[in-house]
Amino acid sequence: xxxxxxxxxxNKLLTIIGIVALIASIIGVSVAAYYWQFTGQTNTISTGTxxxxxxxxxxxxxxxxxxxxxxxxxxxxxxxxxxxGVFDFAVTTYxxxxxxxxxxxxxxxxxxxxxxxxxxxDSQVKVYLVAxxxxxxxxxxxxxxxxxxxxxxxTGTLTFDVDKTSYLxxxxxxxxxxxxxKYRLKMWIDGSVDASSWTSSTNLQYKLKINANGQLxx
Amino acid sequence: MSNxxxxxxxxxxxxxxxxxxxxxxxxxxxxxxTGTKENKLTTGYVTMNCTETNFNLTNTHxxxxxxGIALGSGNTATCTLTSTMxxxxxxxxxxxxxxxxxxxxxxxxGTGNVKIQAKKSIDSGADQYLAGTSANAGVLVSSIASSAxxxxxxxxxxxxxxxxxxxxxxxxVYTVKSWVTSIGGSNSTSTxxxxxxxxxxxxxxxxxxxxxxxGTDQTATQAGGSFSxxxxxxxxxxxx
Numbered sequence: 001x002x003x004x005x006x007x008x009x010x011n012k013l014l015t016i017i018g019i020v021a022l023i024a025s026i027i028g029v030s031v032a033a034y035y036w037q038f039t040g041q042t043n044t045i046s047t048g049t050x051x052x053x054x055x056x057x058x059x060x061x062x063x064x065x066x067x068x069x070x071x072x073x074x075x076x077x078x079x080x081x082x083x084x085g086v087f088d089f090a091v092t093t094y095x096x097x098x099x100x101x102x103x104x105x106x107x108x109x110x111x112x113x114x115x116x117x118x119x120x121x122d123s124q125v126k127v128y129l130v131a132x133x134x135x136x137x138x139x140x141x142x143x144x145x146x147x148x149x150x151x152x153x154x155t156g157t158l159t160f161d162v163d164k165t166s167y168l169x170x171x172x173x174x175x176x177x178x179x180x181x182k183y184r185l186k187m188w189i190d191g192s193v194d195a196s197s198w199t200s201s202t203n204l205q206y207k208l209k210i211n212a213n214g215q216l217x218x
Numbered sequence: 219m220s221n222x223x224x225x226x227x228x229x230x231x232x233x234x235x236x237x238x239x240x241x242x243x244x245x246x247x248x249x250x251x252t253g254t255k256e257n258k259l260t261t262g263y264v265t266m267n268c269t270e271t272n273f274n275l276t277n278t279h280x281x282x283x284x285x286g287i288a289l290g291s292g293n294t295a296t297c298t299l300t301s302t303m304x305x306x307x308x309x310x311x312x313x314x315x316x317x318x319x320x321x322x323x324x325x326x327x328g329t330g331n332v333k334i335q336a337k338k339s340i341d342s343g344a345d346q347y348l349a350g351t352s353a354n355a356g357v358l359v360s361s362i363a364s365s366a367x368x369x370x371x372x373x374x375x376x377x378x379x380x381x382x383x384x385x386x387x388x389x390x391v392y393t394v395k396s397w398v399t400s401i402g403g404s405n406s407t408s409t410x411x412x413x414x415x416x417x418x419x420x421x422x423x424x425x426x427x428x429x430x431x432x433g434t435d436q437t438a439t440q441a442g443g444s445f446s447x448x449x450x451x452x453x454x455x456x457x458x
Contacts, residue, residue, distance in 0.1 A: 033455055034264055034307065034309065034453075034454065034455035035453070035454050035455075036266045036309075036311075036451075036452075036453040036454075037370070037373045037450070037451060037452045037453065038266075038268045038297075038449075038450070038451040039316060039448055039449075039450050040268065040270045040272065040295070040297065040448045040449035040450070041270065041272040041448065042272065042317070042446050042447075042448055043272045043273050043274070043295045043394075043396065043446060043447055043448065043449075044273070044274045044275070044276075044444060044445070044446040045273075045275045045278060045293060045327075045332065045396055045397065045398060045444065045445050045446070046275070046276050046277070046278065046327070046442070046443065046444030046445070047277070047278055047279055047280075047326070047327055047398055047401055047442025047443060047444070048276070048277035048278065048279060048442065049439060049440065049441050049442065050279065050439070050440045050442075051437055051438060051439035051440070052437070052438055053435050053436060053437040053438075054435070054436050055413060055415050055431055055433055055434070055435040055436075056433045056434050056435075056436075057431045057432065057433040058422070058432055058433045058434070059433075088431045088433075089431065089433075090415040090431050092415070095279075096277050097276070097277025097278060097279060098277070099277075099278075099279035100279075133429075134429045135429065175277060180415055180416075182415055182430075182431060216279060216280070
């Protein structure tokens with residue numbers, strides 16, 4: 001009796017295994033029945049090269065024995081005044097593509113005076129900026145005392161005249177273009193400064209550097 | 219021999235005789251009937267095809283979503299996916315990006331710097347935006363990196379754009395736009411002593427005589443990089 005029951009169980013088990021194997025077989029064949037894959041061509045996106053340069057003239061402002069002067073005289077300073085009364089620099093931008101506008105700002109940073117000198121006050125020094133081409137100068141920033149430019153820290157941005165802000169934008173609307181803008185900085189002691197107390201041992205000095213910071217406007 | 223034995227022997231003999239008669243009868247009667255109705259199975263077919271357009275956009279720069287989407291065909295890849303079926307079958311498929319930035323993986327333009335906008339139109343129907351994009355906004359490619367296919371994760375293990383099924387004849391146009399949204403890496407800088415603002419002149423005297431500036435040049439350059447991808451589709455039958 002036990003043997004008969006055992007045989008029945010075996011039969012059931014074999015039947016189940018057979019059905020499962022059959023289903024697996026059917027599924028296996030069915031999964032493989034349709035299959036398709038596609039790989040497309042390469043899509044590429046590459047950025048162009050953008051650069052910005054600041055070219056600073058070898059001839060820096062180095063006025064010895066400077067005394068206060070009015071704006072008219074200060075604006076008329078040239079390379080011939082003293083060792084050099086002006087400082088030329090150029091901002092150049094380049095783009096391999098046509099990314100649009102590269103905008104930039106020009107700022108000044110106070111530098112430490114030489115040993116043995118005392119720094120003039122920011123309010124005693126005036127700076128003036130022109131753009132130039134050949135012998136033609138175009139004012140882009142009116143004479144301004146440094147205290148109105150550097151309001152905190154050691155660096156301040158030059159504020160261009162309202163109608164001259166376009167100088168600060170280089171439009172790169174066609175590919176592979178270079179744009180250069182030449183500037184001339186003039187610096188003098190403001191005419192309002194009282195120099196009556198200055199002597200041969202006073203030793204006042206003022207030093208500054210130019211910076212250019214640009215960005216590609218998105 | 220007892221009567222009981224005689225009876226048993228008789229019964230056995232009769233049974234043997236019956237069996238012999240039946241066997242003989244079976245052996246002498248045969249019938250072969252051939253049916254007249256044909257039952258046949260003719261196969262159908264399923265064809266999937268992608269007709270694509272690709273792009274090669276050069277000298278681009280970082281763009282906003284609005285700028286990237288408005289760029290036109292220069293940054294647009296399309297796959298016109300057609301299904302042609304004789305018979306009934308449901309095919310499940312995944313479409314995604316493959317070979318993503320494999321050529322220049324270490325430059326300033328990677329999956330975190332490139333956005334895509336993906337959409338599909340079924341049988342010229344309304345656009346359906348995919349992979350988290352919308353009509354006005356894309357997503358960074360890096361954001362779909364871990365998205366695997368539903369029906370064929372072997373061929374679309376990541377960067378999935380869409381999973382769908384198709385039954386019957388349909389035309390599904392997939393459109394993927396791509397643009398650079400930022401450029402990584404740092405600028406290279408160089409300093410050149412003795413340079414003229416007009417590079418035509420190579421000496422200080424000729425430079426300054428021409429009214430140009432001679433001095434020291436500092437240049438910062440952003441070289442950027444490139445990014446590439448392919449569209450990939452994996453399809454398989456979906457059993458009901």
